[in-house]
Amino acid sequence: MVKMCRDHQTLMLPHFEKIYTQVQTLSSDPEQLTQLERVTLSEALILINNGLHDWNRQSALIAEIMQPITEVWLSPHITEMIQSPESFIHNIGLDHPSTAQPNQEDVYNKNRAQIFNCISTSQAVVKRCCWPSDPQVAKACGFISGHLPSGAPIYKNPSTPHILPILPNLFTLARTLNAMWSPECRAKVCPEYTRSFNMTENERNTILGLLGNSTEIPANKPVVEKVQIFLTVIYETTCHLFSDCFQSLGYEFFTADGLSSQLLESIFTNLHHLPDYRLRHIIRVVTKSFVQSCPKECWQSVLVPVMTGLTSYMVPRLNHQWAIILQRAESSEATEEQSDEQETQEVVDDYLIRTVTKEFMELLGNLCWNNRTASGKKEEGGGGELDMETEEAMEQCDSGGGNSGRSEPSTISELGKIILQNERLCESIVTCIYAAMSWPDSGVCMKACRLSWLIVQELTTRPLIPEAVTHLYTSILKGLQVHGEHDTCRAELIYRAMNHYELLREKYPILTEVMLSLPHCTQPALQKFHEKVPASKPSERKKREAFKSFIQDFIGEPMSQKFKRKEVIRDLPAILKPMKPKINVMDSSVGPEDAGLVMLFASEADI
Structure with missing residues (x-):
């Protein structure tokens, strides 16, 4: 449905009212649709609604979709639940065994479902709602709120007025999800749920290249695995919601008061625990x-x-x-055998x-x-x-x-x-x-x-201390020691080392001292390179080969090649190969037994 509305918007637009009525009928009955199906149908409606090219009508539909979401998301219950990692852990049921209070498990399921419903619906709205691609249409239909100093128009997204009010709690949720990984918070998690913080089985199998992801029905999964999937999905959806806000809400979002500090205190905080x-x-x-x-x-x-x-x-x-x-x-060689x-x-x-x-x-x-x-x-x-x-x-x-x-x-x-x-x-x-x-x-x-x-080209426009220049250049040389066995990396590192040396040598003579500290790099040879290269203007390849000779002994080699002995076989007798006789098939003197197709394609062993 979403793909049809996205790819064939003009065909679906005349049927918008009929589709809208049907979706409303299905949504009115909680037993008819799952939460994921409701979100998917909302996405389809928004995609069709984008074709109206009317800011007010598009905003009205977004308001209708977001109204129940905003009420739940900004309610005191949800606000208190996501306010701290301790409260969040308690309200989704991670601080006690799943079998301790069977009746209470329904409350935790409801709390998890409410959070997921709010985040997934908000992400769908921000992702799908957009302004017209034609600037003239956007201007005529009220999608432009002003112009930047450069003269570029400032577009306003129909979803922005309905998304901005929920952002404070979104920042709070992001901060809480990151803070949950601190040792203090994880210590409050029931041992039964410790595994819910791990990577999901499907993710792990994908990394290991294993086939056969789990096809078990979610309702049949253990409670611990359900919580693990919830934590994974809610974190990924929150990240995608931030990403869609950046891409879709535009200038109005980035100019919100204190955005940088709110980001640093929410999604970019407690990273050392993640x-x-x-x-x-x-x-x-x-x-x-x-x-x-x-x-x-x-x-x-x-x-x-x-x-x-x-x-x-x-x-x-x-x-x-x-x-x-x-x-x-x-230390891998000295380590004893490890378990699988x-x-x-x-x-x-x-x-x-x-x-x-x-x-x-x-x-x-x-x-x-x-x-x-x-x-x-x-x-x-x-x-x-x-x-x-x-x-x-x-x-x-x-x-x-x-x-x-x-x-x-x-x-x-x-x-x-x-x-x-x-x-x-x-x-x-x-x-x-x-x-x-x-x-x-x-x-x-x-x-x-x-x-x-x-x-480095930009850095040379400002003064640099010699120690910093030495560090930059020696970092490239260290790379040659590590990646010397890889032809592509070795060629690139040699080229960059030569570029840096040519760019920085005259201004920072300390690089000459670094070169002279390399094995078999002498002052006369280096001086000859300084004088000959600018004068003769050789090709890049010849210049690179000349520079490579100074650092050749410093380039790293794999252990298998360090003590390799070149094979040399002296006085090897030549192998006499009998010549295949040439037969002129047009010569009348050649007998029929020698001029057939068999003789033409016969091997030397048969002759």
């Missing part, structure tokens, strides 16, 4: 949409404070987690760390890459457009080698320049990008290499 399978939703769903949708006028007031808080936390966390992976790899469950958990943890790191690096790419803004729903409303060029550019970092056959931006984006003007945020981003070059993940290393060149 496991990676929860944190990845904040990075991939919430933050990426936030960066891509934030209007230019709100970069300084909203985006910079939020990103400063997030990166200040993420960089130490990633450094710590990759240190654990390296330590685990170094321990090995499986290591695989899952490793996958999640790599996934979170990759998505965080893509987020930094969205900050630094030049955006190609196209006309669209979000951009016209003062927000950002989902930048597909950035996504494609970052994906190219996983393939291709060196500097051949790739297109990449030559300058940092305007947003990137503003980001780097903030000293604290700049330090976190630069530290993360250059540290990522020595993390044992080739895809992350490639992304870091591409971003480092954009960053």
